Amino acid sequence: MSFAKPQTDKFEDALRPKPCSRCFRLSDHDDLIKYGSFCLSCYESYCKDAPKYPAELNKYLGDPKAWAKRILDKHKEGTEVRPIALKFAKEALG
Numbered sequence: 001m002s003f004a005k006p007q008t009d010k011f012e013d014a015l016r017p018k019p020c021s022r023c024f025r026l027s028d029h030d031d032l033i034k035y036g037s038f039c040l041s042c043y044e045s046y047c048k049d050a051p052k053y054p055a056e057l058n059k060y061l062g063d064p065k066a067w068a069k070r071i072l073d074k075h076k077e078g079t080e081v082r083p084i085a086l087k088f089a090k091e092a093l094g
Helices: 010-015 029-034 040-048 066-077 083-093
Strands: none
Touching: 066 083
16 A cells, blocks of 8 residues: 655745755755855855956946957957958047
8 A cells, every 4th residue: 555645835845945056055945046046155155256357348448439449459469350340440549
């Protein structure tokens, strides 16, 4: 004779603590939703380890023609730049 499992409310099951996707420590369901499936401590360490923006992006901060200068810089470095982009960058700075 086999016994059927009692029905559990799916809502209650969803609110049970779940493991963090990084350290596998049990955490509140609401915290996991807030912090992208991480517990609070893993989320904080993730934020500290986040890569900083490269200095290249801030090189021409506040300059309205920064886009053109970046294109010319890439061309000087040897990165492939489309001819039309190079033409427009030169015209903008010309």
